[in-house]
Amino acid sequence: MTDAIEDIEIELLLEAVYQHYHYDFRDYARASLKRRLLHARKQLGYDSISALQADVLHDRTMLPRLLNFLTVQVSEMFRDPSYFRALREKVIPHLRTYASLKVWVAGCSNGEELYSLSILFREEGLAHMTLFYATDINPQALKAAETGVYSLDQIRLFTENHQKSGGLTSLSDYYTADYGRAVFDKSLRNQVVFSDHSLVTDAVFGEMHLISCRNVLIYFNRDLQNRAVGLFRDSLARRGFLGLGSKESLRFTQHADAFEEFVPSEKIYQRALG
Template sequence: MEDERLLDIELRVLLEAIYLRYHYDFRSYAMSSIRRRVAQAMVRFKVDKISDFQHDLLRDPVLFSEMLQYLTVQVSEMFRDPSYFKAINTQVFPVLATYPSLKIWVAGCSSGEEVWSLAILLKEAGLLERTIIYATDINAEALRKAESGTFDVDRISQFSRNYLAAGGRHSLSDYYTSAYQGAVFDRALKRQIVFADHSLATDAVFSEVHFVSCRNVLIYFNKQLQDRAVGLFHESLVPLGFLGLGSKEALQFGAHQNDFEPFVKEQKVFRKVA
């Protein structure tokens, strides 16, 4: 028990040092998740002590950039949880279609799978040309990958199954070309996407939007940071705007639970209370 308490103290000192040196704020992330990720990174970089790791990270920005890949979650796939995308496609898009122009915010976009998925469904719904999609993350490397729209070919079969289950109207192959580096998605889709650095822990609202999709991000935050993030979403959404969360995330018991009402309850799609 004492060793675990000391480990948590060392981790908090490490996170404070990272914030002061690099301005990345992981201090309000769930400690169980941070503990696991730092342990994985220490094995990868062959470091035995957190104090030694901190010393190296503060003096080596390249090492910190590599470490950042462990501190941020990069697990996703196109049309992940197809029933969620089907609900967006069939129930949210018809409402959004009543607006002359649209803005959508994908917060914590990681390597871009969800962003490109939404762009494809928006195109099929006839909405993409009047939509701006803001794709944000704190990981610069993930943003570069997301903007490239390039994914490993061996992942495409799963993406295609998800696409059809989500209500896709054509074949996913209509939207990408195969190249030596992987499957490259249509550049025409990218014209409506703005990729940008944004931290839910430290940054403010940057635009008024009609729909926020932030899935499987809040589960890595403590309650205080969850409330801050949902507060940003509430502030950015137009009246009666939509919020989509991950399957294991909820607004119940949070500071903003009364600011939203279920829209497609089973798929964690909420609507801002007017």
């Protein structure tokens, strides 16, 4: 099969998923998306993308399986510890000036970043006054985030990251070990709203003081990046903060002027006045 035909098949599949299920991947970065779709085709046992499309359209149980390939669910707690240290040392002092706080973890995946922020805010004495919104387009990822269960094999790395981020307690204070799993304390999500939300098609979350959306924009094309950043701009409170991934930037988006670099090395921005 030629690449040209394969590309046509991919276009048709993405359009079918959008038309039938209203999940819109049409403006995701194409090279990365193509790799994931070809991997899905192989892992799910199809000879062609067209054959995969037929089952996705006629068997609703196929969509969640496909979403697991189309949405990237790779993360870790306190990933890039210097980012969390910058939040702790540079951003938290500003957030302390508010009577209440709203934090949006956009593209929360399986919840590692959400729990990292929940722990950080608890350590800094802000958890009781903070409402967290954790959103993703993948229902299975949201369900995993709500359970707060991770493999014990991951805990050593999570613990090291937490310490490097300036953690004030021991990570073990927040979970119990059970049959090879680390089950994080339910109290960490007492102030959390889990919700399905698409940066591609859904609307503004209003008056957020901090939005953390890391390693999501790299999978979008330029038009979709512009839409997402515009959504973040309109969702932030006056002088609110936006955190991106280490390989992401606002520099080339059409909304760059709406933000000021706050901690440039950690890709933390502050909404500009005006």
